[in-house]
Amino acid sequence: MADIKRVGVLGCGLMGSGIAQVAAAAGYETTVRDVTKELLDRGRAGIEKSLARLVEKNKIQAPARDAALQRLTFTTSVADLKGADIVIEAITEDLDLKNMLFKELDGLCGAGTIFASNTSSLTIAEMAAATKRADRFVGLHFFNPVPLMGLVEVVRTVTTSAETFKRAYAFAASLGKEPVAAKDNSGFIVNLLLVPYLLDAIRAVERGVGSVPDIDKAMQLGCGHPMGPLTLLDFVGLDTTYHIAEIMFKEYREQRYAPPPLLKRMVLAGMYGKKSGKGFYDYSAQPPIVNNLGL
Numbered sequence: 001m002a003d004i005k006r007v008g009v010l011g012c013g014l015m016g017s018g019i020a021q022v023a024a025a026a027g028y029e030t031t032v033r034d035v036t037k038e039l040l041d042r043g044r045a046g047i048e049k050s051l052a053r054l055v056e057k058n059k060i061q062a063p064a065r066d067a068a069l070q071r072l073t074f075t076t077s078v079a080d081l082k083g084a085d086i087v088i089e090a091i092t093e094d095l096d097l098k099n100m101l102f103k104e105l106d107g108l109c110g111a112g113t114i115f116a117s118n119t120s121s122l123t124i125a126e127m128a129a130a131t132k133r134a135d136r137f138v139g140l141h142f143f144n145p146v147p148l149m150g151l152v153e154v155v156r157t158v159t160t161s162a163e164t165f166k167r168a169y170a171f172a173a174s175l176g177k178e179p180v181a182a183k184d185n186s187g188f189i190v191n192l193l194l195v196p197y198l199l200d201a202i203r204a205v206e207r208g209v210g211s212v213p214d215i216d217k218a219m220q221l222g223c224g225h226p227m228g229p230l231t232l233l234d235f236v237g238l239d240t241t242y243h244i245a246e247i248m249f250k251e252y253r254e255q256r257y258a259p260p261p262l263l264k265r266m267v268l269a270g271m272y273g274k275k276s277g278k279g280f281y282d283y284s285a286q287p288p289i290v291n292n293l294g295l
Contacts, residue, residue, distance in 0.1 A: 003085065003112075003167065004028070004085040004086050004114075004167065004171050004174075005028065005029065005085055006028065006029045006030075006031070006083055006084045006085050007020075007023040007028040007029070007030045007031070007084055007085070007086055007087075007088065008030075008031050008032075008033070008081035008084030008086070008087040008088070009023070009030065009031070009032045009033070009087075009088050009090060010033055010078075010081070010087065010088070010089040010090060010091055010101055011032075011033075011034060011089065011090040011091040011092075012032045012033070012034040012039055012040050012042070012043030012044075012074065013034075013039070013043065013090065013091075014046075014144060014145075015090040015118055015142060015144060015146060016032060016034070016043065016090035016091070016118075017032070017043035017044075017046050017047050018050075018142065018144065018145055018146025018147055019088055019090055019118065019142055019146055020032045020043075020047065020072060021047045021050060021051065021068065021146065021147055022146055022147055022175045022176070022177075023175060024068040024069070024071040024072045025051075025060070025064070025068040025147075026174055026175045026176065027071070028071065029071050029073075030071055030072050030073070031072075031073045031074075031075060031080055031081055031083075031084065032072065032073070032074050032075070033074075033075050033076065033077065033078055033080060033081055034074075034076065035076060036076065037076060040074040040075075040076065043074070044072070044074055047069070047072070048069065050145075050147055051065040051068060051069065052065070054147070078101065078104050078105060078108070079108055081105060081108070081109070082105075082108040082109050082110075083110075084109065084113060085112065085113060085114070086113065086114040086115075086116060086167075086168070086171060087105055087109065087113060087114070087115055087116065088116045088117075088118060088140055089101065089102070089115070089116065089117045089118060089119075089127075090118040090142075093119060093120070093121060093122060093243055093244070093247065095122055095126055095127070098117065098119070098122075098127055099126075099127060099130035102115060102127055102130050102131050103130055103131065106131040106132055106133060111133075112136075113133075113136070114136050114137070114138065114164055114167060114168060115127075115128075115131060115133060115136060115137045115138075116137070116138050116139065116140040116168060117137075117139055117140070118139075118140060118141055118142055119139065119141065120141055120187075120188075120191055120244060121186055121187055121191060121243075121244040121247040121248055122186065122247060123157070123184050123185065123186055123251070124137060124138065124139040124155050124157040124160075124184045125157045125158060125159070125184055128157055128159055128160075134157075134159035134160075135159055135160060135161040135164060136160075136161065136164045137157065137159070137160060137164070138154060138155060138156060138157070138160055138164060138165060138168040139153065139154065139155025139156075139157075139182070139184065139188065140152055140153075140154060140155070140168060140171075140172060141153035141155065141182075141188055141190075142177075143190070144236075150176075150177055150178045151177065151178055151179075151180065151190070152172040152175070152177040152178070152179045152180075153179075153180055153182040153188045153189060153190065154168055154169045154172055154179045154180065154181055154182065155182045155183070155184050155188055156181065156182075156183070156184065157184035158184065165181075169181070185251075186247060186248050186251035186252065187244075187248050191244060191248070192248075195241070195244060195245055195248060195257060196256040196257065197229060198229050198232065198233055198236075198241060199241075199245060199256065199257070199258070199259065199260055199263070200229075200256075201215060201219075201228075201229035201230055201233070202230075202233070202260045202262055202263050203260050203262075205230070205262060205280075205293075205295065206260055206261070206262045206295070208295070211290070212230050212280050212281070212290050212291075213228075213290060215228060215229065215230060216228020216229065216230050216231050230279075230280040230281075231280070231281070233273060233279065233280060234273035234274050234279035234280055234281055234283075235273065235274055236273070237272050237273050237274075237275055238263060238266050238267055238271060238272050238273050238279050239267050239272045239273075240272075241259075241263065242259050242263050242264065242267045245257055245258070245259040245263070246259060262293070262295075266279065266293070271291070278291050279291065280293075
């Protein structure tokens with residue numbers, strides 16, 4: 001998009017670094033902000049590793065990798081994002097923290113700057129209301145891993161202008177993604193449908209409907225899914241799923257979004273899935289084995 005040349009990204013974690021990578025690879029000068037140099041260094045290392053894998057697989061050439069890295073700037077100062085034409089927030093799902101950062105940026109950025117959030121469960125209106133540019137605020141929900149997943153949900157809230165939505169949609173397409181238009185409701189399209197499915201799989205384990213591997217195998221082979229729901233939960237993170245479900249249940253007050261007791265117990269026990277080594281499967285063994293949940 002001609003009028004978007006500089007991209008700012010708030011957060012250099014898994015999602016933020018991925019968004020920064022695809023923006024830089026698409027030709028945008030990209031500035032990434034996080035709270036410490038350690039977090040920035042970790043994010044930069046992840047981007048370098050991801051780009052190296054793409055070169056190895058002949059998805060991009062080495063000069064394109066080097067050019068993308070040259071377009072990236074890392075900072076701990078929010079003020080360094082003031083020159084961005086679009087700022088994409090990708091920090092933890094903490095509404096107060098998001099709003100604090102957006103308020104600060106609102107006073108720094110020019111009138112034409114679009115604000116976007118990568119939130120997966122909060123409503124965009126809750127953040128837009130904290131700024132004086134609710135008409136220039138959208139959701140841009142990317143999927144993990146960002147460099148490989150083709151979808152971006154472009155979320156228009158009740159106050160988003162038609163021009164802002166058009167620019168954000170075109171920007172997402174310019175990254176080589178497939179944008180879809182979504183209404184500003186908690187969970188948008190994908191999580192609105194996915195979260196109840198994942199929670200139902202946990203309830204099926206609780207009720208003894210089938211074993212963990214059999215439930216996974218049934219959904220893989222019976223529905224053609226690339227992985228079963230319990231394996232997917234381990235990859236997404238049980239703590240992440242629990243947090244998202246809590247937000248969505250608070251929004252809708254529908255039982256299908258309520259976290260099952262087993263999920264809560266596993267999160268309290270530190271069983272977050274693959275990232276902690278244990279979830280529905282135990283990843284200390286190769287190949288992973290079913291974790292003993294005491295059911």
